[in-house]
Amino acid sequence: MKSRGSIELGDVTVHNIKQLKRINEVVFPVVYNDKFYKDILEVGELAKLAYFNDIVVGAVCCREDRGDGKRRLYIMTLGCLAPYRRLGIGTVMLEHILNICQRDGNYDNVFLHVQINNEGAIKFYEKFGFEIVEQKENYYKKIEPADAFVLQLNLKTPRSAETNSNSP
Numbered sequence: 001m002k003s004r005g006s007i008e009l010g011d012v013t014v015h016n017i018k019q020l021k022r023i024n025e026v027v028f029p030v031v032y033n034d035k036f037y038k039d040i041l042e043v044g045e046l047a048k049l050a051y052f053n054d055i056v057v058g059a060v061c062c063r064e065d066r067g068d069g070k071r072r073l074y075i076m077t078l079g080c081l082a083p084y085r086r087l088g089i090g091t092v093m094l095e096h097i098l099n100i101c102q103r104d105g106n107y108d109n110v111f112l113h114v115q116i117n118n119e120g121a122i123k124f125y126e127k128f129g130f131e132i133v134e135q136k137e138n139y140y141k142k143i144e145p146a147d148a149f150v151l152q153l154n155l156k157t158p159r160s161a162e163t164n165s166n167s168p
Contacts (some may be wrong), residue, residue, distance in 0.1 A: 007092050009048040012040055012059070019056045020049060027079035029115070029143045036076070039063070043102055046073075050080065056103075057084040060093040065111075073101055075112035085120075094128060101155055107120050108156050113139060113148040125151045 012020055017037055024032055040047045040061050050058035058080030065072040075097065080089045101107045114121045116135065130151040139148035 005053045005087070006051075007087070007089055008051045008054075009092065009096055011044075012047045012061075013151060014041065016049060016056070017041065020047075020059050020061070020131055022083065023049075023056065023059045023079065024077055026081060028077060030140065034075075036061075042099075046097070048093060048096060049091055050082050052087065052089060055119055057081045058089050058093060060097060062097055069110040071106055073097065073107050073110045075110065078112070094125075098128070098153075109152050109154045111150055111152040114151055115140065115143070116145050116147045116149055122149065122151065128154050 005070075010016075017040070020040065021032075021037060024072075043061070043063055046062040046064075049056050050060070058078075061076045061079040063074050063076060065074045078090065078093055078097075080093075082120050097110065101110060110130075111133075112125070113136065114125070122132070130153045132149045133152045134150040136148045136150060138146045140146045
């Protein structure tokens with residue numbers, strides 16, 4: 001969908017971290033602690049504020065997740081103020097993250113948690129090839145429904161599939 005305005009991404013710094021905090025307070029039903037914001041200042045390109053016509057209207061925050069011999073990118077938050085939705089701002093933020101993964105070439109997948117009743121978010125991520133891979137019961141504290149879907153986009157084909165396709 002075409003927007004009638006300019007969409008840009010900007011760095012999160014000590015000077016604008018309060019804007020990120022305010023966006024998150026308005027967009028998400030979850031409260032993020034001070035450590036979350038302190039850590040965000042260290043992730044560089046994995047955290048961005050989204051500007052629409054020079055106004056902060058959204059943000060994306062990610063971190064690298066290593067475990068089980070895999071290198072994954074976890075989208076902690078990606079959100080946009082309600083009046084600015086469906087203008088392509090979320091797409092710009094997600095494409096920024098996916099481009100980082102593509103340039104890097106060593107991420108196995110990108111994943112995130114979505115509240116099970118957030119159909120808009122689920123459909124948004126499915127457009128980019130994300131799939132629901134798990135349902136976590138009681139993932140959220142203090143909000144209903146408490147369950148979350150894990151959505152994941154695989155970036156690498158499993159080694160076993162590569163090996164099998166080459167066998168006679």
